[in-house]
Amino acid sequence: MEDPWQEAYDFAVEVARGAGAVIRKAAESEIKVSTKSSTVDLVTKTDERVEKIIIGSLKEQFGEGTHCFIGEESVANGESCNLTDKPTWIIDPVDGTTNFVHGFPFVAVSIAFAVNKQLEFGVIYSCLEDKMYRARRGKGAFCDDEPLAVSDVADIHKSIIISEHGTDRSPEKVKKIFSTMQKILCIPVHGLRGSGTAATNMCLVASGAVEAFFEIGIHCWDIAAGAVIVKEAGGVLLDVDGGPFDLMSRRMVSANNETIARRIIKEIEIFDSERDDAPVQKKKK
Numbered sequence: 001m002e003d004p005w006q007e008a009y010d011f012a013v014e015v016a017r018g019a020g021a022v023i024r025k026a027a028e029s030e031i032k033v034s035t036k037s038s039t040v041d042l043v044t045k046t047d048e049r050v051e052k053i054i055i056g057s058l059k060e061q062f063g064e065g066t067h068c069f070i071g072e073e074s075v076a077n078g079e080s081c082n083l084t085d086k087p088t089w090i091i092d093p094v095d096g097t098t099n100f101v102h103g104f105p106f107v108a109v110s111i112a113f114a115v116n117k118q119l120e121f122g123v124i125y126s127c128l129e130d131k132m133y134r135a136r137r138g139k140g141a142f143c144d145d146e147p148l149a150v151s152d153v154a155d156i157h158k159s160i161i162i163s164e165h166g167t168d169r170s171p172e173k174v175k176k177i178f179s180t181m182q183k184i185l186c187i188p189v190h191g192l193r194g195s196g197t198a199a200t201n202m203c204l205v206a207s208g209a210v211e212a213f214f215e216i217g218i219h220c221w222d223i224a225a226g227a228v229i230v231k232e233a234g235g236v237l238l239d240v241d242g243g244p245f246d247l248m249s250r251r252m253v254s255a256n257n258e259t260i261a262r263r264i265i266k267e268i269e270i271f272d273s274e275r276d277d278a279p280v281q282k283k284k285k
């Protein structure tokens with residue numbers, strides 16, 4: 001078959017749009033909040049409901065047996081987070097749950113699709129802004145129907161860099177995060193930013209609004225769709241140690257070009273973050 005995944009890509013766009021409409025509606029009512037890995041790792045009924053809607057629609061369309069699913073809330077409820085060679089959907093139903101809870105206006109639905117561990121496409125619907133970002137491997141990145149291209153800034157002094165603080169507030173990690181930010185700010189760069197959603201941050205890199213986004217502690221569902229979108233917009237992805245990008249490693253630098261990425265990497269103070277695909281019995285509580 002010439003183009004085996006086009007139908008799946010088109011369907012993912014529609015599913016993401018529908019999921020975003022559910023989130024927008026839920027944002028109008030009272031939001032009940034629970035916590036997951038820490039007291040600042042928030043989850044709501046909407047996260048769970050939207051993930052069920054997305055996975056339910058995908059299963060109905062493509063069959064249960066042939067496709068695999070890695071979803072943020074399913075993993076939180078004990079399902080496996082192993083990326084195999086099978087066609088696999090990687091889903092963050094509400095990226096930016098803290099923003100959603102507080103009414104901070106960046107919340108995204110993130111859906112990616114990988115085959116043979118290679119990301120084939122990514123769809124990010126920034127649902128409060130009503131912007132649909134999408135990209136297919138080898139076929140370009142778009143916001144709505146406009147092609148996306150990363151910024152052409154090569155001088156770090158003329159850049160805006162995004163990073164986030166994550167949800168692990170152990171003092172030694174927070175110290176490293178702030179020390180890294182301080183060093184980057186003092187390069188100096190034009191500014192540091194953060195939208196509160198990794199998916200949206202990657203769309204900002206892809207659209208040229210910022211030069212880079214990096215974070216340690218994110219999960220595969222936060223960045224899988226964004227990885228395709230950044231790459232197809234002409235950007236680069238690297239590990240925070242300068243090695244190749246590894247989707248399951250929970251760390252990443254995405255940038256408009258390698259010069260900017262490597263300049264940031266020089267300043268990053270790396271800390272441990274257990275891999276998404278770490279064997280379950282070895283996972284720390």
Ligand SMILES: O=P(O)(O)O[C@H]1[C@H](O)[C@@H](O)[C@H](O)[C@@H](O)[C@@H]1O
Pocket residue numbers: 072092094095096097098164165166167196197198199215217218222
């Ligand atoms: O939990 P959600 O809102 O899906 O994802 C967020 C991560 O938890 C947080 O660590 C990260 O900083 C934020 O960018 C991300 O999108």
Ligand SMILES: [Mg+2]
Pocket residue numbers: 092094095096198221222
């Ligand atoms: Mg997320």
